[in-house]
Amino acid sequence: MKTIYLVRHGQTIINKYDKIQGWCDTPLTDKGIADAKHAGEVLKNIPFDIALSSDLGRAVDTCDYIIEKNCNHLTLQHIASPFFREQFFGFFEGMNSDEAWQMIGGPHGCPRRQELLLKEKMSVIKDYIHEADPYHDAEDNKAYWKRLDKGFKLIKELDGAENILLVSHSMTIRSIVSRYAPEIPLVPGPANGSITILKMNDNDIKVTEYNKTEF
Known part of the structure; x- marks a missing residue:
């Protein structure tokens, strides 16, 4: 059994100004x-x-700050991988969040992000993002999980690694929770620096804690 401590990166400049931040x-x-x-x-x-972390700078830096304080910091290896990146938003990257979600959810009767997250599964929302992108470059659900599943395969193949630190992103954490613990509400979303705990065996992943900042 592997225990994955899934952390959302710290606040960024784009987070502060409430803009869409995927691969940017x-x-x-x-x-x-x-x-x-x-x-x-x-x-x-x-x-x-x-x-482990996403290879995006905000996740890499957050991971390094966490490692600095860890009891195993002298020997802990850090692997940054594109498998754990945020959702790619295509055309919407860097756009004002309210404007982007109006374009994504408006045609489906949910012009605000919170409304969409309360109404639809993350798998459906990903397809809406791809559909609304005028260039159709944004990841749809199939493309997204093809990438993320490679990341989970990597984790499964880490022999001897039982306690794993993984630093990733808000939509990615929500996506994982939506898939493996659909009973957990996705509003509010994971706070910057929050911790979600996953238990992984050969056949399944269970979410035992979500969006915690203290234990």
């Missing part, structure tokens, strides 16, 4: 650094066997 990247704010350090403090006594 901006630095952590001072608050974002504090978010990361707080997560590190909460998790400092978990003897991580390996640290």
Whole structure:
């Protein structure tokens, strides 16, 4: 059984200004650094066997701040992978969040993100994002999970790694929770620096904690 401590990266500049941030990247704010350090403090006594993150800078930096505080920091290896990136939003990257979600959810009677998250599964929302993108470059559900499943395959193949740190992104955490624990409401979403815990065996993944900042 593997335990995955899934952390959302700290606040970024684009988060602060409430814009869509998928594969585009901006630095952590001072608050974002504090978010990361707080997560590190909460998790400092978990003897991580390996640290994984999205390869986007905000996730890499958050992971490094967490590692600095960990009891295994002297030997802990950090692997950054595109498998754990955020949803790719295509045309909507960097757009004002309210404007983007109006375009995505408006045709389906949900002009606000929260309304859409309360009404639809993440799998449906991903297809809406792809559909609404004028270039159709945004990931749909099939493309997204083809990528993420490669990440989970990587984790399964990590022999001897039982406690795993994984730093990723808001929509990705929501997507994982939606797939493996659909009974958990996705509103509110995971806070910057929050911790979600997954238990993985050969056949299944269970979500045992969601969106925690303290234990």
